[in-house]
Amino acid sequence: MLLKRSHTCGELNAEYEGKEVILNGWVHIIRDLGGIKFILLRDRYGKTQVYFDPKENKELYDKALKLGNEYTVAIKGVVRKRPEEAINPNMKTGEIEISATELEILSESDTPPIYVNKDEEVSENLRLKYRYLDLRKEKMQKNLLIRHKFMQASRKYLSDNGYLEIETPFLTKSTPEGARDFVVPSRIKKGNFYALPQSPQIFKQLLMVSGMDRYFQIARCFRDEDFRADRQPEFTQIDIEQSFSDKEDIFKMGEELISYAIENSTGEKIETPFKKMSYQQVMDLYGSDKPDTRYGMQLIDITGYFKQTEAKFLKSIIDDGGVIKGFVIEGKAKEYSRKKFDELTDLAKQFGASGLIWIANKENEVKSTIKKLASNEIDTIIKDGIISQNGVMLIVAGEKNKTNKILGHLRENLIKSEFEKKNGYDILWVTDFPMFSWNEEENRLESEHHPFTMPNLEDLEKYSDSDPLKIKSESYDLVINGYEMASGSVRIHRKDIQQKVFEIIGLDENEIKDKFGFLLEAFRFGPPPHAGIAFGMDRLIAVLSGEDSIKEVIAFPKTATGSDPMSEAPSKLGNNQLKELGIKLDV
Amino acid sequence: MLLKRSHTCGELNAEYEGKEVILNGWVHIIRDLGGIKFILLRDRYGKTQVYFDPKENKELYDKALKLGNEYTVAIKGVVRKRPEEAINPNMKTGEIEISATELEILSESDTPPIYVNKDEEVSENLRLKYRYLDLRKEKMQKNLLIRHKFMQASRKYLSDNGYLEIETPFLTKSTPEGARDFVVPSRIKKGNFYALPQSPQIFKQLLMVSGMDRYFQIARCFRDEDFRADRQPEFTQIDIEQSFSDKEDIFKMGEELISYAIENSTGEKIETPFKKMSYQQVMDLYGSDKPDTRYGMQLIDITGYFKQTEAKFLKSIIDDGGVIKGFVIEGKAKEYSRKKFDELTDLAKQFGASGLIWIANKENEVKSTIKKLASNEIDTIIKDGIISQNGVMLIVAGEKNKTNKILGHLRENLIKSEFEKKNGYDILWVTDFPMFSWNEEENRLESEHHPFTMPNLEDLEKYSDSDPLKIKSESYDLVINGYEMASGSVRIHRKDIQQKVFEIIGLDENEIKDKFGFLLEAFRFGPPPHAGIAFGMDRLIAVLSGEDSIKEVIAFPKTATGSDPMSEAPSKLGNNQLKELGIKLDV
Structure with a gap:
């Protein structure tokens, strides 16, 4: 006993x-x-x-x-x-x-391959192979406890506010979310396959059509992407949809939910309302649609200084409608060597710049790549106090959107490599994303979010024929500490608008029917206006736990090749099993 | 606006x-x-x-x-x-x-194919094709609301009692639960497959090894079985495991959980503790391991009356160690015709009986299939009041376990066909299932539950060599209204016992390693004693909602062939997609 x-x-x-x-x-x-x-x-x-x-x-x-x-x-x-x-x-x-x-x-215990009582570096493979020992460590137990508390608090907030938790299927039809589906062969209907859901998007919209009014689910989602950096083939999102609502309702709910769940999982108080910036604002100021604003280094447009420049390459960029923009890193002028600037230039080129201009405002001397070509302009810039004493300005010239993005990447890279990680949370709604983007490869317009996103109706009227790229959408992301933590939108519920959007992205009748048929069919029967959002829970918990990798907050994650060193999944099947499923290998 | x-x-x-x-x-x-x-x-x-x-x-x-x-x-x-x-x-x-x-x-709405404002019979196919209209009906909204409340209350009870909700993977390795796995081809490791979990069994045991102490999850599970009656390819279970616990702890937790969740979803008060009967008791009394005891009709052993019988076929059964057992249906002697008895006899034969004996205690006359052969015995049985006035006794003779089961099937069948459905709940723990059962087809012993179930240690010592079928296990089911609502056991955490169990079911070293390797590996490092249970949530909610079919409590269920008439899943894949996954069709 x-x-x-x-x-x-x-x-x-x-x-x-x-x-x-x-x-x-x-x-x-x-x-x-x-x-x-x-x-x-x-x-x-x-x-x-x-x-x-x-x-x-x-x-x-x-x-x-x-x-x-x-x-x-x-x-x-x-x-x-x-x-x-x-x-x-x-x-x-x-x-x-x-x-x-x-x-x-x-x-009893054999000598454990991971010492639970020691904080020593262990290889990822060993940690995952003996995950049950790794999970005995205080840090992992703390992380999973935060995750548990965050889930309970989220559900409590949502349930208390009239949201119903409704389970949507895992064995579904392939949906058009952009990434590759994981598929499941059907044994009964041989030659046919289910898809694991990339998100419950269509089902939650159908639940709105069904009058469920307010829905949520902490849902596992699946994407068969090449595992970059910190991706997992399965991940968890807090999925929410509500009827008779606009984006203000989602902002309010999202702020209440996140602040309540954080306070109840880590004890930290979060101020609401959150900051709000439009996509255009964050791109102009940070060159990123998910900036961490705590590190400053806002982008500064210095095109005006070069209107009369004798530096021909700059003049021609300006004449072509381009911009000259940059950002300032404080206190680095003395520290940065020629080699450092060369590295930064290489980096800028990797991000697509044709080159990098820099100005280092050293105490006794201003140094710059364009000192000879534009010494007057540099003087004025310095005089205007744009570059603080001992500051370095990194500058890119070119087409505006591209220049913003290059500077954004540079800024992000510097934040990671040059600054100490800050405590606390930088929380920001980014709104009004473009409705469409240009797919270079396929030479066509595509949806920036998904084609069920409600476009800004004024924009739609004004630009749908002339310049669809100018159409903004009723979409929003929640950004915390430089990570996209949630994404959502008001959805289209009017057939005429939906039709217009499909036309703009060049779908023909058959494609529409094949890809979106059953949702459109549902829209024939009094769909309510609705809006929703999905929070990426793994990343959220990682940030709350002070972890860089989502693997630290998932009990049994996979390696970068999607395998599990502990159970040795995925594994071979027997021929009988394949036969029964109506498939054979083709490797 | x-x-x-x-x-x-x-x-x-x-x-x-x-x-x-x-x-x-x-x-x-x-x-x-x-x-x-x-x-x-x-x-x-x-x-x-x-x-x-x-x-x-x-x-x-x-x-x-x-x-x-x-x-x-x-x-x-x-x-x-x-x-x-x-x-x-x-x-x-x-x-x-x-x-x-x-x-x-x-x-606007076109004329809906299902009238939301009318209570009319609609074909299942139409209901599922237009599920979003079907879900607008008050009954379906009520059912999903009960489900929502039941889930929230379950989580609250468990979370308040120190259980951590931990998500286990969906892309796992094939586990030995007896049913067929749904599988997912790996694109990165071509020729290999993940399996969707039949339950989180092994992962929850690993979480115990990892010191998580108390775990729960409302988990989707998958079984690729031939869809009988009311099976779904994916279903939901409330999955629980706890360390340093015995079955009394599970009974207490289970009773508190179920009564709390029912009260908070339907408002009904449930009395605790629940009734408890051993497997042997319910088999002897009801011929079923999941009896609905509200309908009475307990099995009665009348072998004793026939010890001296002249009916040779009965005598020889008794001499072979068999039994004569039956149950009484009250008030049916007048009503049941010869034809009805013939039907019941056919039914008994379908269930494996060689024949059915009946005694109808009519007011003026006792009728029976064995009146001529055993009139004295019948007189004594009647005189002893075993068959009430106007009652009918259905009797089967043969080997005890088989006879119990045949009578159990008959009894269950009569409950469904002859009695009005009763309100309220008949709740019962059934305990001490046999550890092993005999697989006729493969001519070998197999686990009744699964091989990680803790055997009764006294039994193990006594019978492991002589008669393993006599070994009982530390297992338990929760039965409500004749349905198995939960199943669980104390698990083995001692390597020597685990080894013995594997030996008894005839596994060799390689099979053990291949099938259970990573759990056994984990058991090398101080596994705690642990026990657990899993509640079948779909059936539970169906019973709470007064529904016969679990489809009435699942938002988007599948048809009997595993398809979804709405989204038309499962569906074909393109050849490119197959190629990329390293498989081709073999239909």
């Missing part, structure tokens, strides 16, 4: 002195001090010190000698106040220790 | 008289009364009557003439008390109506 715990390893203190208790947990650390065996017993809730004194009970002491790290044990004992000098004020149970009276070894 | 609702269609009453309000919703019913146009406006929260009086506003009245059923509208108006005779006490808003002052048609 199991000695079942009376308390966890995280709750005993001096108030329990003299009480008999039972603890269950893992042997975290073993120490010998003056002939007495001390073990630190660990569970999810904390750690408690237990000692075995051979003078009190020799038999029990001998049994304790058999213990090794990560053994699972049940211990009965009596709570004792620690001697004054042994009190550990940094530990919840640091006032007390347990004088053991019984010990049951519940299971 | 949308006229956004100030109130829902379910909240206005006489207290709001004179107030200007805006409602958004669907046109549920249109009526003409004395030249005035009445519409009943519907949303998820209720219905409100609105009227358009041409004498008050002719232009608005004319606009209202354009309305059709299921149009979506925004209406501004003033709350009026209804005339006394028009008050509808059965309706939340039955005291009032809205005198419309503005009308905005948000979207």
Whole structure:
């Protein structure tokens, strides 16, 4: 019979002195001090010190000698106040220790390939292969606890505000979200396949058509993309849709939800309302649609200084309608060497610039790539205080949108490489994204978000025939600390507008029917106006946990090749199984 | 601009008289009364009557003439008390109506293929093809609301009791749960496949090894079985696992969880603790491991009456160690005709009986198939009051376990066909299932539950070599109204026991490694004792909603062939897509 715990390893203190208790947990650390065996017993809730004194009970002491790290044990004992000098004020149970009276070894442990009690660098492959040991570490337990709390709080907020949690199918039809679908062969309808959902987008819109009014789901989504950097083939989003609503309703809900969920998972207070900037504003100021604004370095348009320049290459860019823009990095003029500037120039070129202009406002001397060509212009710029003392301005000249983006990339890169990570949250709604973008490869317009996004109706009227790229949409992203944390839009619910949008992206009748048929069919029967949003939960939790990688907040993530070193998924199937599914390998 | 609702269609009453309000919703019913146009406006929260009086506003009245059923509208108006005779006490808003002052048609509706305002039989195919209309019906909205509330309450109970919600992967390795896996080809590791989880069983056990202590997840699970009756390829379970626990802990948690979640979803109070019977008890008394005990008809062993019988076929069964058992249906002796008994006999034979004996205790005369052969025995049985006046006893003779099962099937069949459905809940833990069962086809022992179930240790010692079928396990099911609603067990955490169990089911080293390798590997590192359970949420919600089919409580279910008439999933893939996945069709 199991000695079942009376308390966890995280709750005993001096108030329990003299009480008999039972603890269950893992042997975290073993120490010998003056002939007495001390073990630190660990569970999810904390750690408690237990000692075995051979003078009190020799038999029990001998049994304790058999213990090794990560053994699972049940211990009965009596709570004792620690001697004054042994009190550990940094530990919840640091006032007390347990004088053991019984010990049951519940299971033994081989030497673990990952030391749970040490903070040492372990290779990702080993961490994932022995994930159950990796997850014993305090940091991982803390991260999953934040995730748990965030989920419960999100659901509570949404449920309390009339949103219904409705489960949508995983075995669905391929939907047009842009990425590749994971597919599942049907055994019953051989030759046919289900797709795993990239998001519940169409189903949640159908739930609005069905009058469900307010929907949410913490939904797993799947994208078979090439795993870059920190992508996972499956990820979790908090998916929300609501009827009879406009974007102001979504902003209000989103702000309440996020501040409530953060406060209830990490304890941090978040100020609302959040900042709001349009897509055009953030692109002009930061060259990015997901800027971290805490690092400043706003883009400055200095085209005006060069209207009369003798530097021909700049003049011709201006004459072609281009801009000269840059941003200032404070206090780096002395530090940056020629080599550093060369590296930055290479970087700018990688991002598509034809070159990089820099001005370093050193104390005694201004240095610049264009010092000879445009010394007057530089003087005026310096005189106008655009570049602070000892500041460096990085400058790109060219077509406006492209120039913004290049500078945005440079800025982002510098934030990561040159600055210490800031604490706290920079939260920002970015609104009014363009409705369409130009697909260079296919030489056609495509939807920037998805074709169900409501366009700005004035723009649609004005530009649909002449310049669709000028049409903005009723869309919005939530950006936190430079990451896109949520994306959403008011949806189209009027057939005429939907038709117009399909025409603009060049779909013919058949394609429309094939790709969007069942949603359009649903729109025949009184669809309500509706809007929605989806929060990327993995990234959100990573930021809340202070982690760079979402792998640190997912219990069982995959490697960059989509495999699981622990279970060895994916794996081979037998020929019979393939046969039964109506497929064969073609490798 | 949308006229956004100030109130829902379910909240206005006489207290709001004179107030200007805006409602958004669907046109549920249109009526003409004395030249005035009445519409009943519907949303998820209720219905409100609105009227358009041409004498008050002719232009608005004319606009209202354009309305059709299921149009979506925004209406501004003033709350009026209804005339006394028009008050509808059965309706939340039955005291009032809205005198419309503005009308905005948000979207029109074609004639819907399913009438939302009528309770008429609609084919399943039509219901699923136009699921968004079907879901507008009050019953479906109520069912999904119960489901939503049940989920929130379950999570709240579990979260409040220290269980962490942890998401386990969907792209996993094939696990040995007995049913067929749905698989997902890997594009990056061509020729390899992920499996969709049949349950998070192994992952939740690994989470216990990782020290997560108490885990839950409302998890989608997948089984590629031939769709019988009311099966769905994907289903939802409330999945729970906890460390340092025995089955009493699970019973207590399960009872608290279920009673809390039912009370918070339907308002019904559930008494705890639940009844508890062992597998052997329910098999002996009801011939089923999931009996609905509300209908009585317990099995009665009448072997004793036939110890000296002259009926040779009965005597020989008894001599072979068999039993004679039956159950009594009250008040049917007059009603049941010869034809009915013939049908019951056929049914018994379908269930594997060699024949059916019946005794009908009619008022003036006892009739029986064995009246001539065993009239004395029948007299004694009647005299002992075993068959009530006008009762019918159905009797089967043969090997005990088989006889129990045949009678159980008969009993279940009669409950469905002969009795009115009872209200309320019959809740029962069934415990101590056999650890192993005999697989006739493969001529070997297999696990009754799964091989990680903890066997009864005394049984294991006593019978593992001589008669493993006698070994009981530390397993339990929760049965409600004759349905298996949950299944679970204490798990094995000791390597020696796990090894023994594998030996008994005849696995060799390689099979063990291939099938269960990574869990066994994890067990090398101090696994805690743990136990768990999984509740079948779809069936639970169906019972709570008074529905026979789980399709009535799933937003977007599949047909019996696993297809979705709405989205037309599953569907064909292009050859490029197949090529990219490294597979081709083999149909």
